[in-house]
Amino acid sequence: MFVCSAFVAHAQETKPIKGFVAISLERELFVDYVPAKRNQPTLVLINGLTYSTRQWDSFVEPLIKKGIGILRYDPVGQGQTLLKYAPMTQVVPVKNQVEDLKTLLKALNIPAPYNLGGLSYGGGIAAEFAAADPELINALILMAPFTQPLEQTDKWIKSQIWATRNIFPYNKISDDDLYDHFLHQIVYLTYPQAEPIVLENPFKLEATFRLVQGIRKARPIDNTQLLPAKSVHLMIARQDQYIETKVLDDYWNAVPPSARASRLYVNNSEHKMVEAVPNFTAAWVYEILKGNAKLYEGRDFEGYPFEGEVRSGQDQIKVGRE
Template identity: 25%
Template sequence: MRMILAILALGSILSTAAAQARGGMEGRFLRLPDGISRYVEIRPPQAGRPTVVMVNGLVYATERWNPFRQALAQKGYGLVNYDFRGQRWTLKEEAKNGHTPAFFEQGLNPTLLAEELRGVLDALGAKGPVVLVSLSYGSHIAAEFARLYPDRVLDVVFMAPLVVSLDHYDPQGMWVMMGLEWLKFTWGPVLGPYFHEQAYAQIYRTYYRQNLVPAKIPAELRHIPEIYRESIFHLTRAARDFDLRRYDFQSLRGPRVHFMTAGEEEPLALRDQLTAFERVRPASRGVLVHFTKAFHAIPDADGARAAGLLDRILTRDSFLRPNTKFRMTDQGLELWNDAHAVTPHSSR
């Protein structure tokens, strides 16, 4: 569970410093048909430009996309950021006046979160297909949205994507998963799933209660720490069975699926990201670009160059041939001919 805690620690970074301006984005709440308001930040496109929808990481604040989205705004792209259910301002709004968020009872899953994104776009009156750019945890929302609504997707870009749950890369997490599966097997097909769920909930709720101390909670949510911890539990549970390698995106027309990976990524996670790219149907596979000196949060680490790369992808730069891997180095973009040499012991 070490990796989970490292990701969660990112949630307090923005809040412990002064929050940056929204970079010209208009922030507001949208009330969806389910009666729950979602926080969104928007900027309309210039004529002829598509809208880029940014799907957050698990605890990623919208302002942290600023280097990326400001560079796109200069090129006239429309922009949409939003806090999905259980995140930051959306969570604060749902939990105001002492209300318990309804999803604590109903639960969350990739399909519900993809349908939420559809609801946000519908409420904004988005016309035509959009460009999805997801970071980390957001990959399971973007992948499911592209599966359910392929006609509403122009391109999809997975930045440092979550391929499988982070427990797969952590010895303690693997031990927990093995124990839970043993419990399910021991109790059989009738009682096994019940005891599996009960044990899963107890283990992870205890973990978050012990490790999500106030310093790791965004400032605007510190007055409701138990609500925040329970939200993180439901969000991580929503993606526990997700596997990006199972998606081939066969319904997308043309080479529209792209990956951006980070040189400072957990090596095993990078290996799985490369595998997920190779599993995309060749006719749908675009480009993979490896940012050699970037850390996991690419919009923070190299946002302006990532935006420039996205512009080249969307304008169909002839150098970016589909089914090809590249590296982004200090010298610029070059072919990544030795990507196959990546092992669990070397992310370069």
């Protein structure tokens, strides 16, 4: 690994980077960057909640072969960046993640407007980035994104706060702190079983809680009016075990028609579609990046990964097959 300073000339701007890049005098982020071939776009990928750059491997391979530039990185609290600064003992606010990404893109001299792709937690970060700086966005590719707090979890935590107030009426802890207390319990009790990867090192489970803590108040669904025209490409896994289809349909309905580009329902895929059906997902993203006009009309599509086909009405698009 090596460190590339953001404060020196970018002599390596056209060369791959795999190492730490300084975004301030105090902070570096781990980066895996493959520059685009001539006249090809660059895709910026934002990790899912329990991800690091590694989990994108199968997804990015076919895109890199086509000459697409790929920027993967580990934000604060994830992957190699987590290991560099562990342990995480403070909340990681969404707005900090957005600002870090903006600074990183400038440090690497990647020109705007950007193509952002985010999975789950990363989709929430991408949506907040786009709402904050819509002029910097070309394509906003949201894969099963976080759009609002999960209703079931939110209701359970609020019921526990209500019970605590009734049982211990003189408890001086704020509702906000109680919420984090019960959220911490949920992460520690359920995530190791649902997402065993949180146990891959001694710091990841607590870091995951700090990331959840930092995004729990975010509501990208409330900021959709700020999104740029023809930018939103929503990808929904039909067998998503974490986010109900209705939640993501509600998000799409909140997006102004002028900002809608495409909505794809991915059949036979669970939440982490870039691992479940990586070739198909990559092929669809490639269609977005190359500017397939059908994907910029605000249309709905049904995707069939094992047939290598996407359908919308009478139209069929042949893409990568699993």
